[in-house]
Amino acid sequence: MLYGICNLSIVALRVTPLNSSEMISQVLFGETFKVIESEKEWSKICLSFDNCEGYIDNKQFEYITEELYTKIVSSKSYYSAEIIDFITNNKSELTTIPLGSNLPFYNNNQLKINTKNYIFEGAVASEKKTKSDILKTAFNFLNTPFLWGGKTPFGIDCSGFTQMVYKLCGHNLFRDVKQQSNQGEVLSFIEESEAGDLAFFDNDEGEIIHVGILLNDYHIIHAHGKVRIDTLDHSGIFNANLQKHTHKLRVIKKII
Numbered sequence: 001m002l003y004g005i006c007n008l009s010i011v012a013l014r015v016t017p018l019n020s021s022e023m024i025s026q027v028l029f030g031e032t033f034k035v036i037e038s039e040k041e042w043s044k045i046c047l048s049f050d051n052c053e054g055y056i057d058n059k060q061f062e063y064i065t066e067e068l069y070t071k072i073v074s075s076k077s078y079y080s081a082e083i084i085d086f087i088t089n090n091k092s093e094l095t096t097i098p099l100g101s102n103l104p105f106y107n108n109n110q111l112k113i114n115t116k117n118y119i120f121e122g123a124v125a126s127e128k129k130t131k132s133d134i135l136k137t138a139f140n141f142l143n144t145p146f147l148w149g150g151k152t153p154f155g156i157d158c159s160g161f162t163q164m165v166y167k168l169c170g171h172n173l174f175r176d177v178k179q180q181s182n183q184g185e186v187l188s189f190i191e192e193s194e195a196g197d198l199a200f201f202d203n204d205e206g207e208i209i210h211v212g213i214l215l216n217d218y219h220i221i222h223a224h225g226k227v228r229i230d231t232l233d234h235s236g237i238f239n240a241n242l243q244k245h246t247h248k249l250r251v252i253k254k255i256i
Helices: 066-074 131-139 158-168
Strands: 002-005 010-014 023-028 032-038 042-047 053-057 062-064 084-089 094-098 110-113 116-119 185-187 198-202 208-215 219-224 226-232 236-239 244-254
Touching: 002 042, 002 066, 023 042, 023 053, 032 066, 062 066, 131 158, 131 208, 158 208, 158 219, 208 244, 219 236
Parallel strands: none
Antiparallel strands: 002 032, 002 062, 010 023, 010 053, 032 042, 042 053, 084 094, 084 116, 110 116, 185 244, 198 208, 198 244, 208 219, 219 226, 226 236, 236 244
16 A cells, blocks of 8 residues: 655545546645555555545656554644634745645644654634634635635535534544535534534435535535635525525534
C-alpha cells in the first residue's frame, strides 16, 4: 500500500482519471490518503478523514511513508481557521491555503511534510467545540457560491458545507449527504431540535439529496445556489425570494 499527502492548496478529486471528469470532492493542503491504484498520470485514493474515494493527478501530491502516514492520522489535528491564509517554506516561498486545511505536526507556528518545514502564523482550530461554535463557523461560509464537489469558501456543496463546519469544530462527518444522514440521533420533531443540528431533505422518490444546519427561530443555513439562510417549517425549506418551498424535510439528526 502506498500513501500520500496533498502539498497544494486545493486539488480536485474526480470520478475517473480525466481532467474533464466530474469533481466529487476536493483534497485540501495537508490532507492524507491511501493510494489504492497508481497509474502513469493519475492515482485512485481514499482520504483518511472520511474514506472518500476518487482520482487525483499525480503531479498534485507527494508520497509519504506508511510510518509518516500513521503518525499524522494518529496525532492531534490542527486546521487553518481563516478564510484564506498562507504558509512559507525555508525559501520564503508562499503557498496559499483555504479554511480547514490540515497542518501536520503543527507546533510553535511550524509544520512539516516529509523533509520540508513550513511556517504558519495564522489562526488555528484544534479543539472540539460546542453547538454555538458550529453556528459561528457556519457563518464564515455565508454567500459562498455553490460548487458541486467543493468544500472551501470559494465554492462548496451542501454536504461539503456541513462536513467542513463540523470538521473545524472537531467533529467528523462523512462526505456524502446520504452517509451523513446515517450519523447521529434521529429527532422526531423540529421542536426537539437545537441550533447546530442537521436537517436532511429528500426528493419525490424518497432519496436524501440535501442537508443544512439548523439555526435559531426556525431558520437554516445551507448551500443552495450559495450558502444562504432560509426559514424552515414542518414541510421543509421556504425560500422568501422565490416565495415557495425548495426542499422537502425528511429528518433532523442530532450529531453532538
